[in-house]
Amino acid sequence: MSTQVQASVLHGAKDLRTETRPLSAPESDELQIRIASTGLCGSxxxxxTHHRNGDILVREPLSLGHESAGVVAAVGSNVSGFKAGDKVALEVGLxxxxxxxxxxxxxxxxxxxKFRSSGKSFPHFQGTLQERINHPAKWCYxxxxEVGLDVGALLEPLGVALHAFRRSLMPKNATVVVYGAGAVGLLCAAVAKVKGAGKVIIADIDQGRLDFAVQNGFAHASYLVPMKRGKDMDENLAIAKETAAAIGKVENVGEVDVVFECTGVPSCVQAGIFSTKPGGRIMLVGMGHPIQTIPLGAAALREVDIVGVFRYANTYAESIEIVQASLKNPxxxxxxxxxxxxxxGLDEAVKAFEMAGKTKDADGNLVLKVVIDSLGDASSPKL
Structure with missing residues (x-):
C-alpha cells in the first residue's frame, strides 16, 4: 500500500517547496527508510542556486540531497540482514x-x-530530502x-576521500599537501593521516578552516594561501611556484609525494603541480573549472601523474571502520x-541551503557541513 510523504522539491533557482508525494511499499529487494540526516553538498x-550544475540542467521538479542516513521503516520480502529500526547509511548511485x-x-x-539528486539522468533520480524513500537494500549499510546518523551521512563524502586515497597509491610515511579545507578537503587530509602519512599539510585562504583542521586532528599543519592574482598567465604561474615553495617550507616538507587538489581553482591546480615531487601524484578531487590552464610540461618532465577522481566505489564498509576506529583514538x-x-525538518531547507552558501554564520562561527535533521537529534549515536 502507498502512503503520503513530505518532500523538499526544487522548481527553479532558489525555489524550494515542501510538497506531498505518494510512496509505495518497498519492492522485494528494497528497504523503506525514514531519512534522518542529510548533509548538503556543493553540487x-x-x-x-542556479537550477543547474555546470552543463547539467534540471528538467523537472527535483528533490535534492544525497549524503544521507536514516532508520529502516519497512523491509522488502526478499531482503535479509535488516530489520525495522536499524540505522543505515545510503549509497545513492545505482x-x-x-x-x-x-x-x-x-x-x-x-x-x-543513476545518482540521487543529480539532473544527469532523466527522469531524474529523486534525492533524499524526503521523509521516506525506498532504496535497494544492496546499497544500504x-x-x-556508536555511530550517529550525522556521521552516517558523512560516509558519502568520506567515500570520495577514501577513493581519492586509493587512487593516489600513497606510500606509508608519505608527505601530503591538501589544497582546500572544505568538507572534502578536510576528509582527504583525515584519510591520508589515518592511512599513515608522515606529514599532512592543508592549505586554504580561510584561516578559520585551517585552525579547525589542525585543532581537530585532520592535518598536522597548515598554510594560509595569500589572495594574490597575476595580470597574465606567466605571472600567475610564477605566483603558483611561490605558493608551492612557501608550502614546502611548512614542517620542511619540500616537494611532496601526493597532492590532493580539492578546490578545482586553476591557481591551486597549478600550485599543486609545482608542489609535487618527481614521480609523485596530484589528485584532482575538486570539481571546479571544466577547462584548466596548467603547466603540463612541469608535470610531464618530472613524471608527475595527474589523476582524476569521480565520486567513489566500494568505500562504505571501510569508511565505517575508519569512523569506528576514530571514536577509540583521541x-x-x-x-x-x-x-x-x-x-x-524539511520546512527549514531554504534556511539550510542559504547557510550552506556561507563560510561563517551571523555570529562569526565557521560553516563547514550543514545538515537537515528530519527525525530529531541525528547527532545522537542512539537515535
Whole structure:
C-alpha cells in the first residue's frame, strides 16, 4: 500500500517547496527508510542556486540531497540482514551492474549510473530530502550502535576521500599537501593521516578552516594561501611556484609525494603541480573549472601523474571502520565536528541551503557541513 510523504522539491533557482508525494511499499529487494540526516553538498548548492550544475540542467521538479542516513521503516520480502529500526547509511548511485566498468568494480564511472539528486539522468533520480524513500537494500549499510546518523551521512563524502586515497597509491610515511579545507578537503587530509602519512599539510585562504583542521586532528599543519592574482598567465604561474615553495617550507616538507587538489581553482591546480615531487601524484578531487590552464610540461618532465577522481566505489564498509576506529583514538580526526549547523525538518531547507552558501554564520562561527535533521537529534549515536 502507498502512503503520503513530505518532500523538499526544487522548481527553479532558489525555489524550494515542501510538497506531498505518494510512496509505495518497498519492492522485494528494497528497504523503506525514514531519512534522518542529510548533509548538503556543493553540487546540491549549485542546483539550488542556479537550477543547474555546470552543463547539467534540471528538467523537472527535483528533490535534492544525497549524503544521507536514516532508520529502516519497512523491509522488502526478499531482503535479509535488516530489520525495522536499524540505522543505515545510503549509497545513492545505482549502476547498471553489467557493463565493463561495473564488472571491473569501477561502477562509479558506469555510463548508465543513476545518482540521487543529480539532473544527469532523466527522469531524474529523486534525492533524499524526503521523509521516506525506498532504496535497494544492496546499497544500504548498517551503522554500528556508536555511530550517529550525522556521521552516517558523512560516509558519502568520506567515500570520495577514501577513493581519492586509493587512487593516489600513497606510500606509508608519505608527505601530503591538501589544497582546500572544505568538507572534502578536510576528509582527504583525515584519510591520508589515518592511512599513515608522515606529514599532512592543508592549505586554504580561510584561516578559520585551517585552525579547525589542525585543532581537530585532520592535518598536522597548515598554510594560509595569500589572495594574490597575476595580470597574465606567466605571472600567475610564477605566483603558483611561490605558493608551492612557501608550502614546502611548512614542517620542511619540500616537494611532496601526493597532492590532493580539492578546490578545482586553476591557481591551486597549478600550485599543486609545482608542489609535487618527481614521480609523485596530484589528485584532482575538486570539481571546479571544466577547462584548466596548467603547466603540463612541469608535470610531464618530472613524471608527475595527474589523476582524476569521480565520486567513489566500494568505500562504505571501510569508511565505517575508519569512523569506528576514530571514536577509540583521541588523536584521530573528530569527524562529528564537521557538522557545524543543523536545521530540523524539511520546512527549514531554504534556511539550510542559504547557510550552506556561507563560510561563517551571523555570529562569526565557521560553516563547514550543514545538515537537515528530519527525525530529531541525528547527532545522537542512539537515535
Amino acid at each position: 546540491d548548492l549549485h542546483y539550488y 549502476p547498471c551492474g553489467s557493463c565493463a566498468r561495473c564488472n571491473e568494480g569501477r561502477y562509479n564511472i558506469c555510463k548508465e549510473l 548498517k551503522l554500528p550502535d 588523536d584521530s580526526p573528530a569527524f562529528s565536528k564537521l557538522v557545524t549547523h543543523r536545521f530540523k
